[in-house]
Structures are given as C-alpha cells and as structure tokens.
Amino acid sequence: MATVVKHRKVNIVILDEGEQIEALCKPGDIAIRARADGWWNSFVDADGAVEHYDMPYPSYNEALWAAKAAAEYGTL
Numbered sequence: 330m331a332t333v334v335k336h337r338k339v340n341i342v343i344l345d346e347g348e349q350i351e352a353l354c355k356p357g358d359i360a361i362r363a364r365a366d367g368w369w370n371s372f373v374d375a376d377g378a379v380e381h382y383d384m385p386y387p388s389y390n391e392a393l394w395a396a397k398a399a400a401e402y403g404t405l
Contacts, residue, residue: 334393339400341393350379357403359396361389368392372399 331353334341342354344362350371354360360371360379367385370392374380386392 336397336400337403339403341396341400343389343393351377354379359399361392361396363389370396370399 332343340358350360371381
C-alpha cells in the first residue's frame with residue numbers, strides 16, 4: 330500500500346512494488362519507487378504525463394530528500 334508524505338502542500342507518494350503511478354498519483358504529485366537499479370523519482374504534470382530524472386538515487390533517503398527539494402522549488 331502506497332505511503333503519502335505531504336511536503337509544502339505536495340504529495341510525495343512512495344509506491345510499493347507493483348503499484349502504478351498512474352493509478353495512485355494525481356497532477357502535481359511526486360512518486361518514489363524502488364527498482365532493481367535504485368530509487369526513482371517521477372513527477373506527474375498538469376496533464377497527467379509522468380516524467381522522471383534520468384538516473385535513480387542509490388537510497389530511499391536520497392530520493393526522499395530530492396523529492397522534498399523539488400516540492401520546495403515548486404512552491405516558490
């Protein structure tokens with residue numbers, strides 16, 4: 330079951346294995362999910378399109394920190 334962390338009015342949705350971004354996230358949300366190669370941050374834009382960074386983070390904590398930083402930037 331996905332976990333939601335709210336930071337600066339932005340939902341950061343931590344997905345469990347097998348959960349889909351499109352099913353659980355809405356525009357403006359940031360999703361974090363683990364893959365074999367690391368922790369990926371994905372962003373849902375106003376049209377519902379999903380974009381992500383070109384490289385994963387090596388740890389959950391680094392991915393969460395980056396998502397919180399992105400939430401900070403998005404609120405300026």
